[in-house]
Every structure is written in C-alpha cells, then in structure tokens.
Amino acid sequence: MGNSIDAPRRRPGLIAATLAALALSAVGAWAESACREDTVMLRGDWGSVRFNVEIADEPQEQARGLMGREAMPVSSGMLFVYPAPRRASFWMRNTLIPLDMLFVDASGTVTHIHHEAVPLDETSIFGGDNVLAVLEINGGLARRLGITEGTRLRHPAFSPDEAAWPC
Structure with missing residues (x-):
C-alpha cells in the first residue's frame, strides 16, 4: 500500500525528528520572547508571572510615570530603569490608581515592596x-500573586554578568 496514510508507519524516525525540531523551534521562540524590552518576568517560591511593561529610562519619562492614568491592565506595569544603582524614592502626585512598587537591585532581586x-x-x-529598577504594577497585585522580597526579575536591563536570572 503506497498511500500517504501508511507513510508515517514506514518512517517513524523522520516524524520524530520533525516533531523534535518543531518543539525546539517553539522553545527557542519562547525563550527569545521571554527576554524583551516590553516584558518583565518574575519568579520566586510563589511561582512566576509575566508583565507587559512600558519602560521609563529617561528623566522626563520617570518624572511623568503613570500620572493621569485612570486604569492599567492587570498584566501591565511600568519599569523605571536607572543608569546605575541609586537611592530611590517615589510619590503618587497626580497618580490616580493605587500601585505596588517593587524596588529591584542590580542582580534583578526585589529588595523592597511598597x-x-x-x-x-x-x-x-x-x-x-542601590536600586537599579522599580516595577510599578496595580495595587494589591503583589500580595495576591504572593510576590515577596527575594523574588527574581528578568529583563534585558539587567547585566547578564550580574543578573540572578539572566536573559
């Protein structure tokens, strides 16, 4: 019988190799997308989560932050990135939504949560x-997800040489 239905039974090695290649391709695509400028990954004993983020790495963007916004999608946030670790303080002037603020050191480790x-x-x-970045997410979300100090953050802003969870 030479029909195409019988072909897979005669060539199991080819099918296994094709499926393996597709699986590796999918894993490779996921790995590349996992470390993008517009995405932050967090993981800890509580599990893991991904946020779509806007980057605030210029002084004007950092001064404006999330001011004036009436809402933010649950899976979104803003990542403030500094050129070097520094002392960090924030306020909520003109910010209309409650926020959780995750303060992160140069290794990508959350050192404090407000x-x-x-x-x-x-x-x-x-x-x-010694804060290199601050992730702002919707207020109450850190507790609901179980995010704690010691949680690791993954993003291209963290040097692969210093990052606890490098890209």
Missing part, C-alpha cells in the same frame, strides 16, 4: 539604596 501606594498622596515612598 504595597498599595495611595493615589494622589505626595508622601515620599523610600525604596532603599
């Missing part, structure tokens, strides 16, 4: 010294 910053509050929120 939960549910109050909209429009101008009280300074100190995040610590």
